[in-house]
Amino acid sequence: MSEKIKFTIDGKQCLAKKGQNVLDAALENGVYIPFLCHVKGVKQAGSCRICNVKVAGRTMTACTTPVAPGMEVENDIPELHDLRLAIIEALFVEGNHFCPSCEKSGNCELQALAYRYQMMVPRFPYSFPQKEIDASNSKILIDRNRCVLCKRCIRSFQDDQGRNLFAFKSRGHKVEINIDKECAVNLSDELAQEIMDVCPVGALIRKEKGFNEPIGTRKYDKKPIGSEITSVV
Amino acid sequence: MSKPIVATTSLAGCFGCHMSLLDIDERILELFQLVEFNKSPIDDIKTFTKQCDIGLIEGGCCNSENIHVLKDFRKNCKIIVSVGECAIMGGLPALRNGIPVKECLAEAYLDGPTVGNNTEGILPNNEELPMILDRVYPCHEVVKVDYHLPGCPPRADLIWEALVALVTGNELKLPYEVVKFD
Structure with a gap:
């Protein structure tokens, strides 16, 4: 022990x-x-x-x-509350997070954090960056407008030979998430779903299965993120 | 004491936020007890006839007329409230941000699959028409906005609670369910 x-x-x-x-x-x-x-x-x-x-x-x-x-x-503590909210707001203005059109809305962890901290409007100006969408994979759609560069997908998914399914390309403000076309050629539906669930935002979307749950029944519609651990005071 | 005066408008929006305001159902009777409406599609008053207390803005700014109306609201209202995602972050119209205006106009009037017989390749250019802006602007990037109510549309309860809090001066306590971005 x-x-x-x-x-x-x-x-x-x-x-x-x-x-x-x-x-x-x-x-x-x-x-x-x-x-x-x-x-x-x-x-x-x-x-x-x-x-x-x-x-x-x-x-x-x-x-x-x-x-x-x-x-x-x-x-x-209030200081960290504000710091965290500022980071959430910065993430919202750095990408193109148009929640009403996103398949992940209601199940999105970034959105859920914004709800928990009651973000009404970001304090920073919107940057409206131009991002490419990659729909070449048969099971997963990559929408870089919504990517927060958290590397969850890079760290979580390897093929049977230990090769990463996802990787960053470029550096600095040009950095973007990419899928290895060869490793990810035959993704199962289950793995595609797992990939979508690991992504905290709507950057990795399982194809042909959008807007499955009605508003009101999604993960963060009624209960704040983390409420199963500590309720919002 | 006279009732607080409310004005509303839809800029680059879809009127969904106004519809959501109507979703307060029978509380609308209560609302008319609480406030008086001035310039608004609710009562069809087209121009400000007096100074207002609260201006509810739906939609962002995508053309010169939106800017004009928004500035007019700022001048005539003590408090400006951005209502909905479009007013707050440009919303759906802002999907064109980053695409040059020339390309947008070409897609809409020259090259798009639904373009009819525009054989002369005319882009709308009548001086009566408002100028399209280079991109869609959130309202608070054009004028000072005092409050923001997110949602697409904001829940009727959110609009109602916020309005009542503003009018009565009571503290606004929002339940978790009413602040949503979709």
Whole structure:
């Protein structure tokens, strides 16, 4: 039996396994720290920055910070609330997130975070970038207008030889998600659905299966994201 | 005390947000007890006849007339509220943002599959027509907007609660279900 590490989040006593990151440990202790790029069991990227918490006055991403004994984590404080909302708003203006026409609407984690934090309008000007859509794959449509570059798909999906199904192309503001045409030539319907579910936004859409659930029955229509862990105060 | 005066308009919108306002159902009777309408499609008053308290704006700005109307609203209303996704972020019309206006006009009037017998290749250019802007602008990028009500359309309950809060000065407490972007 490995020894548990004691630490606190907003004063609440928590226990973590050795080497466990703050985010996973928080979720296991019933504390919700919001996140977009994290996938349980997959190597952390720390790319979305939404899980920012404060430790000893410094802001750090909960997903990439291992729990240390006696660590005092600040999570649910106004400063971080505003920081997280600012990141969500920045993601909205950086892409073309027109929710009413998106198949993922209602099940989208970015949208759900905006709901949870009651984003009425982003504080930044919209950039309306020009992005290409790739519909060449028979099962998956890539709509880069909605991509938040979280790398969830890159980290989550490999073929039987360990080759990534997805990869970034280009750098800086030109960076875009791409699908390996050879590796992804014969995707099953189940895998296509899994890919769509891993994508936190509507950038990876399973073809021929859109708008399946009526408004009111979708994942985040009635309950805020994370409410199964901590309800919105 | 006289009732607060409300004006409404649809710029580059589809009137869906106005329809959603009508979705408050019988509360519309209550609304007419609470406020008086001025320039609005609700009562068909075409021009401002007095200073208003609240201006509800549906739709973003896609042409010179939208800009003119929006600025007119800003001048005549104490509080401006962007109602719906189009007013807030351009919405559906903003899908053309990034595509040159020339290409958009060519698709609509010259090359599109539904273009009829425009053999002379005429683009609408009558001086009576408003000028198309280079892109669609959210209202708050043109004038100062005080409040934003998201949704496509915003839920009737959201419009109702926001209006009542504005008119009565009570705190606005919104249930989770009413703030949605679709």
